[in-house]
Amino acid sequence: MANINELQRISTQVRRDIIRMVTNAKSGHPGGSMSSADFITALYFDVMKHDPATWTRQGKGQDVFVLSAGHLTPMYYSILSRAGYFPTSELSTFRLLGTRLQGHPCIETGLTGIVQASGSLGQGLSAAAGIALGKKLDKENEKVYVMLGDGECEEGQIWEAAMFAVHQKIDNLVALVDWNRQQIDGCVDNVAGLGNLEEKFKAFGWETVVADGHDFNEILAAYAKANELSGNGKPVIILFNSDMGHGVDFMAGTCEWHGKPTSPEQCERALAQLEETLGDF
Amino acid sequence: MAKKYTNTGNKDTRSGFGAGLLEAGRKNPNIVALTADLLGSVKMDAFAKEFPERFFQCGIAEANMIGAAAGLAITGKVAFASSFAEFVTGRVYDQIRQEVAYGHTNVKVCASHAGITLGEDGATHQTMEDIALMRALPGMVVINPCDYNQCKAATLAIAEYNGPVYLRFGRPTMPNFTPEDQVFEIGKAVCLNEGTDVTIFATGHLVWEAVNAAELLEAEGISAEVIDIATIKPLDVEAVVASAKKTGAVVCAEEHNMCGGLGELIAGVLAANAPTPVEYINGGDKFGQSGTPAQLLSLYGMDAANIAEAAKKAISRK
Numbered sequence A: 001m002a003n004i005n006e007l008q009r010i011s012t013q014v015r016r017d018i019i020r021m022v023t024n025a026k027s028g029h030p031g032g033s034m035s036s037a038d039f040i041t042a043l044y045f046d047v048m049k050h051d052p053a054t055w056t057r058q059g060k061g062q063d064v065f066v067l068s069a070g071h072l073t074p075m076y077y078s079i080l081s082r083a084g085y086f087p088t089s090e091l092s093t094f095r096l097l098g099t100r101l102q103g104h105p106c107i108e109t110g111l112t113g114i115v116q117a118s119g120s121l122g123q124g125l126s127a128a129a130g131i132a133l134g135k136k137l138d139k140e141n142e143k144v145y146v147m148l149g150d151g152e153c154e155e156g157q158i159w160e161a162a163m164f165a166v167h168q169k170i171d172n173l174v175a176l177v178d179w180n181r182q183q184i185d186g187c188v189d190n191v192a193g194l195g196n197l198e199e200k201f202k203a204f205g206w207e208t209v210v211a212d213g214h215d216f217n218e219i220l221a222a223y224a225k226a227n228e229l230s231g232n233g234k235p236v237i238i239l240f241n242s243d244m245g246h247g248v249d250f251m252a253g254t255c256e257w258h259g260k261p262t263s264p265e266q267c268e269r270a271l272a273q274l275e276e277t278l279g280d281f
Numbered sequence B: 001m002a003k004k005y006t007n008t009g010n011k012d013t014r015s016g017f018g019a020g021l022l023e024a025g026r027k028n029p030n031i032v033a034l035t036a037d038l039l040g041s042v043k044m045d046a047f048a049k050e051f052p053e054r055f056f057q058c059g060i061a062e063a064n065m066i067g068a069a070a071g072l073a074i075t076g077k078v079a080f081a082s083s084f085a086e087f088v089t090g091r092v093y094d095q096i097r098q099e100v101a102y103g104h105t106n107v108k109v110c111a112s113h114a115g116i117t118l119g120e121d122g123a124t125h126q127t128m129e130d131i132a133l134m135r136a137l138p139g140m141v142v143i144n145p146c147d148y149n150q151c152k153a154a155t156l157a158i159a160e161y162n163g164p165v166y167l168r169f170g171r172p173t174m175p176n177f178t179p180e181d182q183v184f185e186i187g188k189a190v191c192l193n194e195g196t197d198v199t200i201f202a203t204g205h206l207v208w209e210a211v212n213a214a215e216l217l218e219a220e221g222i223s224a225e226v227i228d229i230a231t232i233k234p235l236d237v238e239a240v241v242a243s244a245k246k247t248g249a250v251v252c253a254e255e256h257n258m259c260g261g262l263g264e265l266i267a268g269v270l271a272a273n274a275p276t277p278v279e280y281i282n283g284g285d286k287f288g289q290s291g292t293p294a295q296l297l298s299l300y301g302m303d304a305a306n307i308a309e310a311a312k313k314a315i316s317r318k
Helices: A004-025 A030-047 A073-082 A088-093 A124-137 A156-167 A188-192 A197-203 A216-229 A264-271 B013-027 B045-050 B062-074 B093-102 B130-135 B148-160 B206-219 B237-247 B262-273 B293-299 B304-316
Strands: A064-067 A144-149 A173-179 A207-212 A236-241 B031-035 B055-057 B078-084 B107-112 B141-143 B165-168 B190-193 B198-202 B224-228 B231-233 B250-253 B278-281
Touching: A004 A030, A004 A073, A004 A088, A004 A216, A004 A264, A030 A073, A030 A144, A030 A173, A030 A216, A030 A236, A064 A124, A073 A088, A124 A144, A124 A156, A124 A173, A124 B062, A124 B093, A156 B062, A197 A207, A197 A236, A207 A216, A216 A236, B013 B031, B013 B045, B013 B078, B013 B107, B013 B148, B031 B062, B045 B055, B062 B078, B062 B093, B062 B107, B093 B107, B107 B148, B130 B141, B130 B165, B130 B231, B141 B148, B148 B165, B190 B206, B198 B206, B198 B237, B198 B304, B206 B224, B206 B250, B206 B304, B224 B237, B237 B262, B250 B262, B250 B304, B262 B278, B278 B304
Parallel strands: A064 A144, A144 A173, A173 A236, A207 A236, B031 B055, B031 B078, B078 B107, B107 B165, B141 B165, B198 B224, B198 B250, B250 B278
Antiparallel strands: B141 B231, B190 B224
16 A cells, blocks of 8 residues: 555645646646546556556556546646656646647657547547557556546547447456546536436446545545456446545636636645645756 | 550459458458448458457447557557448548547558449448548558559558558449559559550549540540559659659549549649649539449549540640
8 A cells, every 4th residue: 555645745746736837838727637636646656557667658568548638738747757757847848839748648749658649538448448458469467547537528439438348348447537527618517417427337337436536545445446346357437526626725626727727826826735745847 | 555454353442451451460460450330341351250359340439449449559459440431531530630640550541432433322421532531631641542453452561551541442343453463562653554645643443444544545546644543642743743744734533522632632743843734533522422333433524434535635735
């Protein structure tokens, strides 16, 4: 079991990184980055078998992570760099001309750790299913994790992939949903209600786990449960209940910060609520 | 003297794809195949029977199929994903754009039933916009073979090529006239017939019509060069420019509409390198309709007689 305090310290720094990156870039998506920061920190710093030094896009011998909700690059790049995939100093180039840290993940700039381009929503679950099938063909035991936004589940392709993963018995696939119930135009329930997402995936034949996406004890227990459920002929999904903008009082619980950067003043107010634990980039 | 080509018996280009895929699958254990409930129609059945563990039936869910193919390719597989041309281009353009082209994955998008010669199914299934869509994607190789033998050879060639490819073929049986033992070179135009008065650049099923047009023209004392543009992207610019400079008049023939296909491509290349009168044989700015392939080629002005007329018009504009 990982040290919960250490994970908490890392994710607090990730939130600082997120705020500073979008402020510096004057653009980007802080809201969902902050709702998913805790469970993706746990994934990279405790759960996944991975090694930045020997990482390749093919993912041989390692667990693989695909970010389907590609706009959450502030969180993703921060965690990748804090995990050692590239220097944290590069976070200052996020979204600026010539950067390897494009607004949405891409392959073209050759950034270590990125497995697939994303940004056009609803596609990552299919790609992850394909990677998981490739691992099965190669008789590899490692898993494929893929993170989806809840609003993203409005895309029909998610449900195509959900059926495919069950039909093909892709049981080395673990999907993670950032269930923050917000999307650009408002609350998911008001925009295009998804109903009970857990029951929907269950009905499609998935093993489901629900956890508090900001409680590291629950997060780690959820990953342990997912690990237990894997390998039994069905894909697994963990739905993490979360708050958009979590960690900063004026950003929490609203869709307002989906794709809006903090101003320099707002950045200062936010950083005052987030301890610098690992050293800013 | 127009070179005489012999039709060794009508065959469908999709069966050339199926035969090529099976042979490629025997050579390379990393080849995988996916389809969206069209196993028999796209001729993947022999591959699926021989390599069931490497075949993935995706059901009627093309978007997921493209994504899954990209995922398999990421792990080192050569992923052949196939359906009808409309459903693996227009329906999934964004998936191909992000997962295959921008994602730089080794996916072969294999499109059967392309063009108006699909016939009786009508316009919903007869895409004549696919070349334009696929050409527009950075880095995408676009190949449109002219007959069974060439389609088989092209399938084998793209299996060896590492990168995104769009391979376009058709449903009906059509003359099979190119060599059985040919080696397909991606990006190389194939000169079928040397001539001096006019060049006919043709692609896909219309290459046979172009060969026949050259014979019609020869009977009238006109020497037509026929060049098979099997690879539309990257275009063999050198061959196109050299032939246009030699003959000074050009016809572009394709089973595609007028927007963004072979005709506009060649006209653009010639405008920049060797301005030449160009006439077009294509589906215009129209949708298709039900009918037999031969009826439709005639109705839409895409048969050998139409090509010969266009050639004379191009010559008259010199």
